[in-house]
Amino acid sequence: MISMSGKPLAAIVSAGLSKFGRREGLYGRELFLEAAGEAFDRCPNLDPRRDIKGVFVGHMGESYEHQGHTGPTISDWLGLTPTQGFRFESACASSSAALRCAVMAIASGLLDIVLVGGVEKMTHRTTPEVTEYLAMASDFPFEQWHGLTFPGLFALMATAHMHKYGTTEEQLAMVAVKNHKNASMNPKAQFQKVITLEDALKSRVIAWPLKLFDCSPITDGASCAILVKPELAKKFTDTPIYIIGSGGATDRLGVYARDDITSLLSAKVASQEAYKMAGVEPKDIDVAEVHDCFTIAEVILYEDLGFCPKGYGGKFIEEGQTHIGGKIPVNTSGGLKAKGHPVGATGVAQVYEIYLQLTGQAGPRQVSGAEIALTHNMGGSGASAFVHIYRRGD
Amino acid sequence: MSQQEALTPPPTVESFYKFVAEGKLMAVKCKKCGKIIAPPRPVCDGCLSRDLEWVQLKGEGELVTFTIIHVPPVQFASMAPYTVAVVKMDEGPKLPGIVKGVTQPDQLKIGMRMKVVFEPAPQQQTWPQWPRYYFEPA
Numbered sequence: 001m002i003s004m005s006g007k008p009l010a011a012i013v014s015a016g017l018s019k020f021g022r023r024e025g026l027y028g029r030e031l032f033l034e035a036a037g038e039a040f041d042r043c044p045n046l047d048p049r050r051d052i053k054g055v056f057v058g059h060m061g062e063s064y065e066h067q068g069h070t071g072p073t074i075s076d077w078l079g080l081t082p083t084q085g086f087r088f089e090s091a092c093a094s095s096s097a098a099l100r101c102a103v104m105a106i107a108s109g110l111l112d113i114v115l116v117g118g119v120e121k122m123t124h125r126t127t128p129e130v131t132e133y134l135a136m137a138s139d140f141p142f143e144q145w146h147g148l149t150f151p152g153l154f155a156l157m158a159t160a161h162m163h164k165y166g167t168t169e170e171q172l173a174m175v176a177v178k179n180h181k182n183a184s185m186n187p188k189a190q191f192q193k194v195i196t197l198e199d200a201l202k203s204r205v206i207a208w209p210l211k212l213f214d215c216s217p218i219t220d221g222a223s224c225a226i227l228v229k230p231e232l233a234k235k236f237t238d239t240p241i242y243i244i245g246s247g248g249a250t251d252r253l254g255v256y257a258r259d260d261i262t263s264l265l266s267a268k269v270a271s272q273e274a275y276k277m278a279g280v281e282p283k284d285i286d287v288a289e290v291h292d293c294f295t296i297a298e299v300i301l302y303e304d305l306g307f308c309p310k311g312y313g314g315k316f317i318e319e320g321q322t323h324i325g326g327k328i329p330v331n332t333s334g335g336l337k338a339k340g341h342p343v344g345a346t347g348v349a350q351v352y353e354i355y356l357q358l359t360g361q362a363g364p365r366q367v368s369g370a371e372i373a374l375t376h377n378m379g380g381s382g383a384s385a386f387v388h389i390y391r392r393g394d
Numbered sequence: 395m396s397q398q399e400a401l402t403p404p405p406t407v408e409s410f411y412k413f414v415a416e417g418k419l420m421a422v423k424c425k426k427c428g429k430i431i432a433p434p435r436p437v438c439d440g441c442l443s444r445d446l447e448w449v450q451l452k453g454e455g456e457l458v459t460f461t462i463i464h465v466p467p468v469q470f471a472s473m474a475p476y477t478v479a480v481v482k483m484d485e486g487p488k489l490p491g492i493v494k495g496v497t498q499p500d501q502l503k504i505g506m507r508m509k510v511v512f513e514p515a516p517q518q519q520t521w522p523q524w525p526r527y528y529f530e531p532a
């Protein structure tokens with residue numbers, strides 16, 4: 001690993017996000033143009049056909065729309081043929097895999113301007129169909145074959161965490177309440193209504209101890225960001241944000257096979273790499289978007305990303321430390337939980353929120369004076385994870 | 395790594411479930427570092443050796459964690475709610491499996507003793523033709 005200690009690896013000069021939710025009558029490629037259109041509108045100095053040298057797209061499943069080969073598909077619909085297009089698949093972390101590889105492409109000097117994004121169109125499928133497609137990211141012969149679903153896999157972590165550290169169902173529900181509140185201030189979020197602790201606790205059981213409000217929804221959406229080499233940033237914007245740390249890691253595919261079921265190894269390893277590269281510590285992070293596919297994931301991530309000591313995650317949300325105005329606001333966008341989780345789009349959708357936060361455009365959910373930010377995006381039950389650290393440009 | 399004599403049957407998912415059909419829970423043991431691995435795989439996940447031998451697990455262990463599935467995948471719809479646990483077998487490996495006869499969280503306690511049970515599986519026409527093993531409180 002290169003030690004760069006805060007040197008910009010790449011600059012983000014623009015970003016765009018489609019409205020998240022049920023987007024009836026739209027095809028994934030059309031949703032992607034909604035996100036890309038916003039990114040282009042925000043960056044009038046960018047001439048897509050002249051400038052963009054590669055299209056890096058996260059997309060988990062071809063089953064949803066009978067459509068694979070997403071790289072050239074999106075490149076074509078953007079009107080950028082014959083620009084090279086790539087599809088990245090790392091389950092729910094697909095577009096942060098695309099982001100990390102775009103950073104590598106720029107840092108290597110091979111490409112100087114890259115469009116990175118992600119897309120998933122899911123809601124036209126039935127819930128059992130979506131459940132089956134998502135489950136493909138888990139271990140088929142041992143997890144799916146023995147009746148485990150994604151809520152079930154995270155429930156295994158929740159039961160173990162509650163037993164070992166005394167984490168409570170109320171504390172998990174507090175994550176849902178916070179993220180719904182944040183989403184109510186985000187016009188692009190799938191859910192626009194605040195919920196109460198009682199709503200969350202009384203919702204129906206999906207996979208005990210997880211209930212409906214512990215789970216992220218099925219969502220249509222697309223996300224997009226324009227990455228350029230740092231020297232070019234000011235050509236496109238007065239307010240670039242710099243990626244100063246990037247980390248990637250894996251964990252055992254099966255949750256059952258992991259040494260510690262209360263911990264997400266990939267988050268630990270990827271964040272340590274990113275922190276070291278960026279030359280920052282967890283206490284330096286002003287705002288973070290983390291992968292709250294289930295409320296227990298956010299609690300475990302507080303710990304494994306170093307925001308609080310191991311086992312303290314439940315208390316950390318209870319104390320309000322991750323609310324806007326707290327020690328480290330987490331998931332100001334509403335997170336996967338309430339903004340929505342179109343799996344392939346989620347990683348770069350987190351980047352979009354950080355782009356708004358670090359350029360002071362997050363409106364009522366703005367974290368004042370935010371300078372350093374982090375995103376964490378994981379695939380499946382955490383068998384893959386990517387962490388990025390960002391700094392506001394001068 | 396030198397070429398080792400091939401293990402028969404091969405240390406695969408397919409072989410593991412063929413043994414389950416015979417009512418045996420089988421693991422592989424690494425001849426180099428001694429690690430016992432289940433589900434089996436062709437390379438030791440402790441030391442990367444490919445020099446392995448089959449060993450039979452006693453089928454007893456300790457409950458690590460569990461969940462009760464209320465919203466199941468389509469194929470499991472008739473069984474819901476049902477419990478899936480992770481059990482750490484006494485020989486070391488951890489395995490997931492459905493717990494027979496448990497639908498309430500207070501029926502189980504983390505750390506309690508569990509045992510493996512086998513049930514004849516209906517003939518499947520399509521891939522995969524794998525039977526299941528199950529767990530029960532011991």
Ligand SMILES: [Zn+2]
Pocket residue numbers: 424425426427428429438439440441442443
């Ligand atoms: Zn070994």
